[in-house]
Amino acid sequence: MRRIQKAPRNGYPGRFALSSRNQGRRAGIGSAVASSLGLDSTVFAARASGDREAKLWVAIALLLVLGAAGCSQSSARTGGSSGKPLVIQNIGSDTMVNLAQAWAEEYQNVESNVSVEVSGGGSGLGIAALINGTADIANSSRHIEPDEEAAVVAHSGSKPREFLVGFDALSIYVHKDNPITSISLEELHEIYAEGGKIDRWSQLGITNIPRARTDRIIRVSRQNNSGTYHYFREVVCGKKGDFKLGSLDMNGSKDVVELVSHTPGAIGYSGLGYNTPSVKMIPVARKKGEKAVLPSIETTLDKSYPISRPMFMYTPGEPPAHVRKYIDWVLSPAGQKIVEFTGYIPLNIAEDKK
């Protein structure tokens, strides 16, 4: 009952309204999540249809539900366990910060007694906080280093525990009529990075793209504050590198694929999950001449796909019960659904594909 009352205001859909830029997608995800979490879907249906009578009934139903929720809440308070809220400090990776935020907010509806406080700053900062003992969970988009692990052991007396919570892989997309069969990281560097020398498809040996008006490569990128932009820049342009100017900077992962799908001369990068039949995903080789691999869960797992990385959560030693419960929830289907909605690869897709 409480869930129904809370979700539209502080729950997961509301968060999307803040973080996602695409209006249309916002509503879609919001209602999809809501219904998938077993929320009263008629609320959303009525809003969409605009049926006045239905709205009235929904309003009445909501009032009743709110009243009931109020009662159950007060009884829960009085008869509740300790009453003192438990706080989980969750620090680390900027790539994961949106995801961690979404988890934390949704978890409020699952376990109202536990509040998860999320902050970013980078994987390194998260692990540093783990060593200092200021973080209950550190988010990291890389493995913990041996010396960091030793520092945790020295400080807390036990080995940090690692939980794989999802994957982050970026696919390279071109128009479906583009005959290109593979691309190497070096070529991507020449195409995308500042100072790179490849501007035309013919330089890659591609001369027959149907309906492409020019030989020029139309680079599609992301707006400069997106995590995807930063990760791609790090892998392709180098740690201190920058993008070449003149790329079309889209405001969402889906917009990139959209634009590539009807622009024959375009190339773009976006999450693996955004693949559609109207674009072509191309295999990427680490070096020219090496075997090119298509992004997938398997190639992400065995690290053969170069533009991908696992996402981890670390705890200092064996986690206490409430932290353990949170991580178990993150790994559960409900938690993994949020991984998918925020544009990353959930663990369960890996199982589906096996």
Next chain:
Amino acid sequence: MTASQTDNLKRPRMARSTAAIFGERIIELLIRLCGVSAIVFVFGIFLFVLREGAPLIGKLDWTKVLFSQEWYPTSKGNVRYGVGALIVGTLSVTGLAMLFAVPFGIGAAVFVSEFSTGKVKETLKIVIEMLAAIPSIVWGFIGLSVMNRLIQEYLPAPVGLNLLNGAILLALMSVPIIVSIGEDALKAVPDSYREAAMAMGATRWQTVYRVLFPAARNGLLAAALLGVGRAIGETMAVLMATGHAVNIPKSIFDPIRTLTATIAAELGETAVGSDHYRMLFLIGVLLFSITFVVNLLADLAVRGVRKQ
């Protein structure tokens, strides 16, 4: 009538008029407040935007900022704030839009004011006003989904999101303004001018071209400039339709990026107080100055009309 009777008649009237005077004072004060508030708001907004950006002013190499096209606000190695390409983007898309909108707008104004009558005229006016009421996000959506494909399909453009796409949308958005202000300007020309032209044996076209245009020159100029103001400040439609690429366009099929779109796309996720954040506010100041100059010119043009 006795004196007491006149007193009786007067007294309630006196009482009513003091109430009326009091009420009128309040209303007068309120109206004055409304009038002054506009000025307060404009300066308040300008000062606020300037204050947010001010700490960065001294730290920047302004010739580089204004003339370099290197916009790398989030670079790890070398942060650069060159807005040259963004200024060129804004000016080029506005310029091209006006190339479409001014002839169409003035033409439509002439038709509505001089050639159409009765129901046709009324319908046209209502429809044109409806065109002005379409929200800019809807225009942007049309640019992204409809125009994008049309341009891609029928014109020799390598990518559908480009300067031309944005300019057509901006033109469509500023035409209603140009039409309604242009029509007012033409309507303000006294009928005696038209009658004199007819008496001289001028055709309708000659009347419009040789008599009405010179007479309504300032009003038409103001119409065009207000259209420019509308186009420069537009954000959502250009963000969605121009491709958002930091690029100095070499043809009308090249993607561009405007000042407004840059603020819209980046401000939401910058850390408050960071250099990037302040730079976006300085871009705001720049935009404010550009639109201020345009509006000032329009105002001066309208003043010219009144003098005549």
